[in-house]
Amino acid sequence: MADKEHFARGLSIGIIMDGNGRWAKKRGLPRTAGHKRGAEVFQDITRYCNELGVESVFFYAFSTENWKRPFEEVSAIMKLFGEYLLKAFDYQKENNRVVFMGDRTALEPRYQSLMNEIEEKTKNNTGMTLNIAVNYGGRPEIVRAARLLAEKVQRGEMSPDQIDEAALSAAMYTHGQKDPDFILRPSGEKRLSNFMLWQAAYSEMVEMDVLWPDFTRHDLDLAIEEFNRRSRRFGGL
Numbered sequence: 695m696a697d698k699e700h701f702a703r704g705l706s707i708g709i710i711m712d713g714n715g716r717w718a719k720k721r722g723l724p725r726t727a728g729h730k731r732g733a734e735v736f737q738d739i740t741r742y743c744n745e746l747g748v749e750s751v752f753f754y755a756f757s758t759e760n761w762k763r764p765f766e767e768v769s770a771i772m773k774l775f776g777e778y779l780l781k782a783f784d785y786q787k788e789n790n791r792v793v794f795m796g797d798r799t800a801l802e803p804r805y806q807s808l809m810n811e812i813e814e815k816t817k818n819n820t821g822m823t824l825n826i827a828v829n830y831g832g833r834p835e836i837v838r839a840a841r842l843l844a845e846k847v848q849r850g851e852m853s854p855d856q857i858d859e860a861a862l863s864a865a866m867y868t869h870g871q872k873d874p875d876f877i878l879r880p881s882g883e884k885r886l887s888n889f890m891l892w893q894a895a896y897s898e899m900v901e902m903d904v905l906w907p908d909f910t911r912h913d914l915d916l917a918i919e920e921f922n923r924r925s926r927r928f929g930g931l
């Protein structure tokens with residue numbers, strides 16, 4: 695495709711990886727098998743986004759609500775998360791800057807160290823920004839931002855009237871990044887599920903009927919084509 699190099703360049707894409715459990719159930723497999731396949735797809739789609747010249751991608755890996763799942767499932771997801779962080783990337787070659795969204799202090803110390811190390815090692819990379827949301831919720835992120843600003847006011851570093859949208863944006867995990875152009879949700883669900891509530895104000899929603907473990911590079915092409923067909927007015931005419 696001649697214009698392939700242009701159709702995704704500079705885009706910012708949010709992805710809610712959904713449908714792992716249903717994929718496994720359909721095959722009579724344990725839910726964890728769906729997550730394993732989902733992690734492989736995560737790896738491949740990240741590489742593809744890189745190849746397409748996407749500016750930033752935001753993956754929803756684990757929400758603040760996902761702790762309610764059985765212990766075995768939560769530990770399996772965390773284990774996959776750790777494994778894939780180590781093996782998924784050649785960070786220097788792929789030139790990705792990795793950013794973790796969410797409250798990492800609730801995770802096991804070894805995962806926290808891994809996350810800190812990866813962020814530190816990749817912070818000056820100039821390619822795509824790969825955001826991974828773990829123990830993340832959009833409302834807790836806004837609460838955290840409000841608290842950070844309140845503390846600044848308390849320390850006398852800013853005044854209440856300096857609290858504006860730009861100040862709030864700068865206090866989010868995604869500070870300095872463009873808001874997502876579109877948020878992709880496979881598996882047929884039509885909800886944001888507490889994902890990027892602040893940043894999604896003008897994002898297009900692209901829903902697809904495929905379960906995340908079945909999601910392919912071609913599906914991403916279709917999602918981007920769908921987004922490119924939409925006309926965005928940001929409330930204007």
Ligand code: FPP
Pocket residue numbers: 711712713714715716717729730732733736753754755756757760771774775778779826
């Ligand atoms: C949603 O499907 C998926 C999750 C809650 C976990 C996603 C985790 C991974 C893909 C693996 C680890 C992460 C990385 C970044 C390597 P679901 O279980 O809610 O599916 P269902 O709605 O069909 O039950």
